[in-house]
Amino acid sequence: MAPQLEVRDLEVRARNAAGEEVPIVRGASFALEKGEVLALIGESGSGKTTIALSLLGYARPGCRIAGGSIRLGETDVLALSRRELRHFRGRRVSYVAQSAAAAFNPSRTVMAQVTEMALLHGVASREAAERRAVDLFRALALPDPEGIGARYPHQVSGGQLQRLMAAMALIAEPELVVLDEPTTALDVTTQIEVLRAFKQVVKGSGTTAVYVSHDLAVVAQMADRILVLRNGEMQETGPTARILAAPENAYTQSLLAAADPVPRGAEAPPETEPLLTVRGLSAGYGRTGADGMPAVPVLRDIDFTIRRGSSLGVIGESGSGKSTLARVIAGLLPAARGEVLLDGQALPPALAQRTPSHLRRIQLVFQSADTALNPRRSVAGILGRPIEFFHGARGADRDRRVRRLLDLVQLPAALADRHPGELSGGQKQRVNLARALAAEPDLILCDEVTSALDTVVGAAILDLMDELRRELGLSTMFISHDLHTVRSVCDEVMVLYAGERVEAGSRRAIQEAPWHPYTELLISSVPELRQGWLEERGSVRGPEVTETSKPACAFFPRCGLAIPGTCDLVAPPRRMLSKGAEILCHREEADLLRAAIPAGP
Amino acid sequence: MLRLVAARLGLGIVSLLLVSLAIFAITSLLPGDAAEELLGQYATRETVAGLRAQLGLDLPGHVRYLHWLGGLITGDFGRSLANGVPVAQLIGSRLPNSLMLAAATAAVSVPLALTIGITAAMWRGGAYDRAVSMLTLSVVSVPEFLVATAAVIVFAVHLRWLSALSAATDITSVAQFFRVFALPVFSLCCVIIAQMVRMTRAAIIDQLRAPYVEMAVLKGVGPFRVVLRHALPNAIGPIANAVALSLSYLLGGVIIVETIFNYPGIAKLMVDGVATRDLPVVQACAMIFCAAYLVLVTTADVVAILANPRLRHR
Numbered sequence: 001m002a003p004q005l006e007v008r009d010l011e012v013r014a015r016n017a018a019g020e021e022v023p024i025v026r027g028a029s030f031a032l033e034k035g036e037v038l039a040l041i042g043e044s045g046s047g048k049t050t051i052a053l054s055l056l057g058y059a060r061p062g063c064r065i066a067g068g069s070i071r072l073g074e075t076d077v078l079a080l081s082r083r084e085l086r087h088f089r090g091r092r093v094s095y096v097a098q099s100a101a102a103a104f105n106p107s108r109t110v111m112a113q114v115t116e117m118a119l120l121h122g123v124a125s126r127e128a129a130e131r132r133a134v135d136l137f138r139a140l141a142l143p144d145p146e147g148i149g150a151r152y153p154h155q156v157s158g159g160q161l162q163r164l165m166a167a168m169a170l171i172a173e174p175e176l177v178v179l180d181e182p183t184t185a186l187d188v189t190t191q192i193e194v195l196r197a198f199k200q201v202v203k204g205s206g207t208t209a210v211y212v213s214h215d216l217a218v219v220a221q222m223a224d225r226i227l228v229l230r231n232g233e234m235q236e237t238g239p240t241a242r243i244l245a246a247p248e249n250a251y252t253q254s255l256l257a258a259a260d261p262v263p264r265g266a267e268a269p270p271e272t273e274p275l276l277t278v279r280g281l282s283a284g285y286g287r288t289g290a291d292g293m294p295a296v297p298v299l300r301d302i303d304f305t306i307r308r309g310s311s312l313g314v315i316g317e318s319g320s321g322k323s324t325l326a327r328v329i330a331g332l333l334p335a336a337r338g339e340v341l342l343d344g345q346a347l348p349p350a351l352a353q354r355t356p357s358h359l360r361r362i363q364l365v366f367q368s369a370d371t372a373l374n375p376r377r378s379v380a381g382i383l384g385r386p387i388e389f390f391h392g393a394r395g396a397d398r399d400r401r402v403r404r405l406l407d408l409v410q411l412p413a414a415l416a417d418r419h420p421g422e423l424s425g426g427q428k429q430r431v432n433l434a435r436a437l438a439a440e441p442d443l444i445l446c447d448e449v450t451s452a453l454d455t456v457v458g459a460a461i462l463d464l465m466d467e468l469r470r471e472l473g474l475s476t477m478f479i480s481h482d483l484h485t486v487r488s489v490c491d492e493v494m495v496l497y498a499g500e501r502v503e504a505g506s507r508r509a510i511q512e513a514p515w516h517p518y519t520e521l522l523i524s525s526v527p528e529l530r531q532g533w534l535e536e537r538g539s540v541r542g543p544e545v546t547e548t549s550k551p552a553c554a555f556f557p558r559c560g561l562a563i564p565g566t567c568d569l570v571a572p573p574r575r576m577l578s579k580g581a582e583i584l585c586h587r588e589e590a591d592l593l594r595a596a597i598p599a600g601p
Numbered sequence: 602m603l604r605l606v607a608a609r610l611g612l613g614i615v616s617l618l619l620v621s622l623a624i625f626a627i628t629s630l631l632p633g634d635a636a637e638e639l640l641g642q643y644a645t646r647e648t649v650a651g652l653r654a655q656l657g658l659d660l661p662g663h664v665r666y667l668h669w670l671g672g673l674i675t676g677d678f679g680r681s682l683a684n685g686v687p688v689a690q691l692i693g694s695r696l697p698n699s700l701m702l703a704a705a706t707a708a709v710s711v712p713l714a715l716t717i718g719i720t721a722a723m724w725r726g727g728a729y730d731r732a733v734s735m736l737t738l739s740v741v742s743v744p745e746f747l748v749a750t751a752a753v754i755v756f757a758v759h760l761r762w763l764s765a766l767s768a769a770t771d772i773t774s775v776a777q778f779f780r781v782f783a784l785p786v787f788s789l790c791c792v793i794i795a796q797m798v799r800m801t802r803a804a805i806i807d808q809l810r811a812p813y814v815e816m817a818v819l820k821g822v823g824p825f826r827v828v829l830r831h832a833l834p835n836a837i838g839p840i841a842n843a844v845a846l847s848l849s850y851l852l853g854g855v856i857i858v859e860t861i862f863n864y865p866g867i868a869k870l871m872v873d874g875v876a877t878r879d880l881p882v883v884q885a886c887a888m889i890f891c892a893a894y895l896v897l898v899t900t901a902d903v904v905a906i907l908a909n910p911r912l913r914h915r
Contacts, residue, residue, distance in 0.1 A: 056819055090821035102812035107834040107910055117820045152910040168820075 003031035004208050005055070005176055010068035012050050012059060012232075024063065025050050025232040032176075035206045039223035039240070041213055041255070043454035044425065047232035048212045052178045055210060056093050057085045072176060090117040094169035098181040100161035104153035111149030114168045123172045136167040139204070140197040158318075159190035163197050170201060177202065180212045187317035187481055188525040195221055195527075195534060214454060216259045217527035220244055221534040228252045240531060258455040259529055264466040264489050272308040274344075275475045276329070276443055279303055281338035283328045284499075294336050298324045299499045302338070306443065306492075311469060311476045313490030313507075315483060315522065321499035322479045326445040329477070330364045342443075360390045363436035367448040369428035372435075373420040379406070379431055380416040386438040405434040410464060426457035430464070437468070447479045462489050483526055487511065495519050498554035505581025514592030516583040517559045553586070561587050561595055602913050606903055613899040620891040621673070625666050628880050628887070656682065673888065679881035683874075688885045691870060696889070699859075699866035703851040705782050706789040711844060714794045718801025718840075723828050725806055733798065741795035749788040749861045756784060785862045789855065793847040800843030801836075808832035838905030845901035849894040 012025040025047040032038050040048040054065050057077045070077040072092060080088055089095075094117070097103035104113060111133060118129040130149070137145035140163040153161060162182055169177050182198065183191040199222060202209050213219050219226060219240070226243045228235040228251065236249035247253045281302040286295030298321040306312045314322045327333040329340055334349035341347065342361060348354050366372040373382055383402045387393050393401055403413045409430040420428055429449060436444050446465070450458035466489055468474055480486050486493055493510040495503040495518065503516040515523065527533060551557065551568035559567065563586060572584050577592075585592070637644055640652060653659045657668065672679055678688035721733040740748075756763045763783050808814065809832050817831045856868040867886055874882035906912045 053819075058819060060815075086821045086823055088821070089819055095816070095819040097812065097816055099812065103816040105813040105817070105831050105835070107908070108831075116817075116822070120821060120826075152914065154911050155914065 004034040004036075004073065005032040005210075006069075006071045007031070007051075007055070008069045008071075010051065010054060010070065011066045012047070012054055012063055013066040014063040021066075023066070023232060025054075028068070028229075028232075028234055030227055030234075030237060032208055032210070034208055036225065037202065037209045037211055037223045039211045039213060039219040039226045040229060041216060041219055041226055042229035043214055043456065045231065046229040048214075048229050049180055050232075051229070052180050052210055052212045053095075055176065055178055056089050056095055058089070087121060090174070091121040091123060091172045092174050093176045093178065094172065094174045096162075096165050096169045096177065096179040096182045099185050100165040100182075101153070101158055101185075103165060104161060106153055108152075109149065110151055110153060110156065110164055114149065114164060114171055117168065118171045121172055129171065133167060133171060136170055136201070137164070139201050140164075140167055141193065142167075157190075159186050159194055162186060162194050166198055166201065170205065170207070173205075175208060177207050177209045178212070179209060181214070182211075183218060184213070184215070188483070188527075189317060189521055191218070192525045192527070192534070192537070198222070199534060215527070216244070216255060217529045217533075220529055220531050221527060228255070244529065244531070254456065256529070258459050264462065270307060270309050270491075272310070274305045275308045275342065276306040276477075277341040277344070278305075278329070279339050279341070281325075281328065281335050281340065283324060283333055283335045283337075285333075288336060292336055297336075297499060299328065302496075302499075302501050304494055304501070304504060306475050306477060308442075308475055309469065309473050310492060311478055311490045313486030313493045314477060314479045314496060315481065315486045315493060316496035317481060317522075319498075320496040322481075322496050323447055324499075325496070326364060326447050326477065326479055329443075330362055330445060331358075332364075356390065360439045361442045362445065363439050363441040363443070364445045365432055365436045365447065365449050368452055369420070369425070369432040370452075372432050373428060375420050378417055378419055379423075382420075382431060383416075383434055383438050386435060390439045401438070405438055408437060408468065409434045424457075425453055426460065429453060429457075429461055433461070433465070433468075437472075441474070443475045443477065445477045445479070448481065449478075450485060451480065451482065458485070465489060483522055495522070500554060500584060502555065502585070503581055503583045505577075505579065509577075509579045509581040512579045513596035514577060514579075514589055515581075515596065516585050517561050517587070517592070517595075518555050519583075520592075520596060521558070521560075553584075561591065563587075602906065605906055605912055609899060609902050609906065613895050617892060617895055620895070621670060621888060622666070624884055624887045624891070625669060628884050629662060629665075669884070673885075678885040681874075681879050681882050683877045683879045683882075688881045691882060692867065692885060692889070695865060695867045695870045698864065699852065699855070699868065702782065702785055702789070702855065702859075702864065702866060703848070706786045706793070706851055707848055709786055710790045710794045710797065710847075713790070714797035714844075714847075715801055715840070717794070718798040719805060719828060719833070721798065721802045722805035722809065722832075723824060725802075725809075730802075733802075737795035737798050740791050743791070745788055745792045746857045746861060748791045749784070749858055752784050752788055753861070785858050785864055788858050788861075789851060793850055797843050797847045801840050804836040804839040804843070805832050807839075808835045811835070834908065837908035841901040841904040841908075842898075845897040849897045852890055852893040 008029045010025060010028040011023055013021045014024045016022050028047075028051055030038065040051060042048045050059070050063065053059065055070060055072075055077070057065075057070070057080055059065050065078060068078075075088065075092070077088065104110070111130060114133045114136075115126065115129040118124045118132070119126060123129070124132065133149060134145050137148055142148055142160055142163055148156065148160070148164070156164065162185075166179075166182070169179075179198070183194050186194060195218065201207075202222075211219065211222050213222075223240050225238065226240050227237040228243070228249060230251050235251045236243065236247065243252065244256070247256055281299060282293060282297060283299045284294035284297035288294050302325065304312065314325060316322045324333060328335050328349075331347070331349070331351035331354050339346050340349075342358065347358055351359075380399070380402050383405050384398050387398050387401045387405075391401070399416075402416055406413055406415060411427060411430050411434070415423070415427070415431075420431065423431065429452075433444075433449070449465075450461050453461065462485065465476065465478075469476055476490075478486060478490050487507060487510065491507050493503075493505065493507055494501055495510075495516065497518045503510070503519045510519070514520075524537060552571045553559070553562075553567045556562050556567045562568070566586050570586070572586050575583050575585060575589070577583060577589050637649055640648055650659075657665060660668075669679070676689065678692065680687050681691055717733055721730045724730050763780055805828060809828070811832075814827060814831055817827050822831065852867070855866060856872060858864070859866040859869045860872075867889065871883060871886035871890075873879075874886065
């Protein structure tokens with residue numbers, strides 16, 4: 001039997017800034033049997049999304065499919081006319097985009113968008129399409145499957161939108177579904193539920209699928225076969241088990257190595273004097289109420305210390321308040337309560353009251369170097385400004401300092417005259433880091449500095465930060481949603497949930513059971529690099545709760561160990577565990593230990 | 602959502618009050634005294650003082666303002682200083698003419714501008730789009746008196762198709778209506794269509810770059826449906842604002858067109874009022890222009906609120 005999908009010698013070309021056409025995908029050939037799931041894996045610029053889109057006969061503006069053939073069933077996709085393509089897309093091949101939040105039209109209801117394809121292609125009547133949509137919502141484990149369709153995209157959470165998008169892709173029962181990094185933008189705890197739903201629906205309906213991802217561990221759960229791409233060329237292809245166990249290609253081997261990061265730094269913080277002390281910190285947004293708390297509290301009663309030369313990892317899902325914490329320490333958002341001490345001296349809460357020396361000693365590095373660096377200024381200009389501002393250096397002295405900074409972040413001095421647009425993602429993040437270092441700070445607050453980067457590039461940045469910390473005696477606060485990252489660079493870890501510090505301890509303590517139930521959920525949600533992990537891991541469900549009451553423990557609704565009657569009514573106490581970590585929980589250490597999963601690698 | 606709309610309407614009323622204060626203050630600062638102007642060379646100190654007292658001009662400013670404002674609210678705009686006729690009556694005879702001209706122009710220009718803007722966005726970069734761009738740019742750069750005069754010379758003087766004057770007094774048939782309004786409406790359309798076209802096109806193109814439009818294309822949605830069902834609903838806010846701004850010109854800025862076609866509208870009334878220091882007429886006309894402007898802009902904002910589900914479902 002001929003394969004369901006056959007791609008041969010595909011070539012896609014794009015116009016670069018100089019107006020020349022350069023190939024961005026070359027000689028891609030693969031075939032897919034009916035019901036198989038193929039993963040396209042590679043880093044940014046590897047051409048994986050370009051190939052995925054070409055399966056729908058689509059090339060982004062500025063690109064064009066220049067050669068080769070794509071055959072789905074009996075159809076030669078590249079020979080279709082515009083009109084035929086319209087009927088082909090959606091009905092026979094459908095697409096699940098990376099960011100469902102952006103791919104849903106904000107001004108139309110979810111149901112209208114989910115059923116649009118079925119109605120447009122005349123596959124079903126409105127009633128039948130809506131019935132099928134509700135069935136899909138149910139199969140994808142969406143809450144309120146009957147009612148969720150009437151909502152608008154902004155009324156639905158990110159993880160739910162991603163599942164709704166899968167429902168949209170499957171509504172017309174296509175022969176092929178293309179999933180483009182469908183869980184990359186999600187928190188790990190959400191990702192696992194979405195992956196489970198995807199797998200069940202895709203396997204359940206026997207759909208042929210192409211799954212695009214940069215994450216090998218995710219792919220290991222989803223794909224039957226893996227195709228490794230780099231710079232638009234195929235590196236290696238084979239069954240998932242073989243690629244994971246015995247990669248032949250050197251690049252595949254490096255990808256696998258980067259997925260399992262080496263620990264840096266120390267197991268426990270150094271015994272130096274505290275640099276930053278935070279006591280009883282509460283902060284939020286909106287008008288301040290009579291009790292001194294803002295209308296929308298984001299952080300509640302946070303205490304921690306960062307010692308000189310040590311690194312604190314702050315981890316939590318989106319909305320946990322971790323970025324707000326960095327903003328409060330930097331002075332961008334004045335705290336409502338509590339104090340921030342630098343070297344034992346209380347810092348004024350607001351930026352305007354801080355002295356230049358305060359500002360110099362605490363520097364913030366933002367997540368996206370693309371938006372943090374002014375595209376109109378050269379690297380020398382970007383780095384020269386803080387040097388002038390904080391150290392008054394000008395002329396040759398300034399140039400010398402710029403060169404030293406570039407050397408410090410391991411960039412060639414020739415880059416000084418370039419603009420950010422001419423740099424790669426990793427280089428930009430290094431410049432971003434150098435900009436913070438220009439002030440010669442004592443403390444650097446890093447907000448998700450590697451999450452926009454590829455694994456290999458991100459690992460190099462982490463190595464660099466660890467080196468700088470040791471060479472310059474810097475202290476860092478490292479904010480991330482990725483447990484792997486935090487565990488690999490920090491010697492202390494603090495876990496935030498809904499603005500509260502639910503667990504804090506040394507890195508060694510965080511790697512050992514027992515944990516706070518939320519920490520455990522985080523740890524157990526990080527996909528492991530082996531097949532079958534998704535099936536083995538059970539689902540964690542908290543007790544059923546009515547949404548009107550606000551439980552005393554914010555984690556109560558999601559907690560597998562919650563004690564109804566206690567956890568929802570009485571605020572949890574702080575508890576010291578024998579491993580040396582402090583948690584915020586009603587459960588005794590013995591209960592937590594019994595429930596704990598075996599520690600990860 | 603209701604609170605949002607109510608807040609917007611409340612803001613409109615506050616703006617209107619501030620505008621009334623500004624109008625009153627500015628007109629009070631105008632040089633010249635209506636009493637002296639009325640009495641002319643026969644003025645003696647006593648007759649001027651007498652007339653000032655009769656007209657209430659000797660009262661302090663804030664009292665006069667409150668009197669005037671109270672009158673406005675109850676629909677009493679005062680009497681014209683020039684001929685003693687109630688201002689309401691003067692305006693009553695002119696406002697319908699202006700509104701008719703504005704309505705006719707809006708009825709022609711808005712659908713035309715939206716159609717051209719949307720189609721230009723749909724085929725952006727093509728020959729049609731470039732032609733629209735060039736045409737709107739050149740039309741918007743030509744002053745309206747030139748357009749109006751040229752139109753009169755071509756259509757009324759040389760071709761003799763239409764009348765050069767537009768006395769909108771006795772319209773009995775559709776043909777006559779067309780004869781009277783064709784030239785002023787054409788001239789006004791030239792001025793306001795261009796801006797609406799450009800803003801509509803820009804608003805839609807902005808939306809067409811959004812990821813959800815690419816998603817719609819990948820769902821197999823055709824180009825017309827992509828623009829009309831996916832992009833347009835998200836562009837309604839900016840388009841409504843562009844339309845409101847353009848239309849507001851129809852009430853306040855038509856003076857040149859009204860003068861050229863000798864059209865008895867309200868803008869002409871105001872200019873005559875300024876010439877004769879007829880403050881009540883000037884103030885009333887200015888209030889009408891400002892109120893119309895505020896009504897249009899507020900309507901556009903309310904439409905934008907209603908068109909955005911994030912605001913609608915609050």
